[in-house]
């Protein structure tokens with residue numbers, strides 16, 4: 001069974017305020033994309049890691065991860081995933097991970113891949129700690145809601161079908177596409193270390209999280 005991990009790193013990071021696209025910006029002494037690449041490459045169940053980068057980002061990737069396999073992505077996240085899927089043809093299982101979520105633990109990968117024994121896909125989720133209301137102030141039952149992270153794991157044929165048949169507009173993750181195509185997606189326990197770096201303040205929060213993790217290790 002072949003398992004390929006795609007790291008989508010073709011975004012512009014416009015909300016991050018970073019001089020470099022955020023996925024190449026330094027984070028705790030290492031370019032952001034290099035963190036999750038190291039975890040995926042070291043995992044015994046992962047046969048290959050492919051980084052999907054933006055056109056013109058080749059030199060930034062070479063500086064961050066010399067020799068890493070890469071392909072060129074597209075305008076939307078789902079276009080970048082599609083480019084990665086073309087490069088991963090022949091794989092049985094695909095993991096798709098945001099470069100913007102640097103701190104990935106092997107345990108999350110284990111939980112996702114185990115769930116593929118019984119499901120077409122699996123995603124890590126966390127509960128919502130805040131009280132929630134809709135725009136008009138109506139309370140929303142947070143107990144029924146989950147925040148969805150990456151990596152997301154899929155049986156490759158189900159994922160290919162979902163991308164091939166997608167009729168919707170912009171999709172922020174792949175699980176919604178697989179569900180729309182009738183696939184089953186398991187929810188597994190996520191990890192607070194997997195928070196996405198989106199805004200300027202998230203860099204400092206990520207640095208603090210990794211420092212705390214290092215102290216407690």
Ligand code: CTP
Nearest residue numbers: 008009010011012013014015075076080099100
């Ligand atoms: N991504 C991608 N291709 C795109 C858009 C996004 O590969 N066309 C990747 C990003 O590099 C990131 C992940 O998808 O690792 C999640 O996207 P997001 O956090 O929105 O990153 P950006 O699109 O780069 O940031 P922004 O939306 O602030 O510009």
Ligand code: MG
Nearest residue numbers: 011012013077
């Ligand atoms: Mg974006």
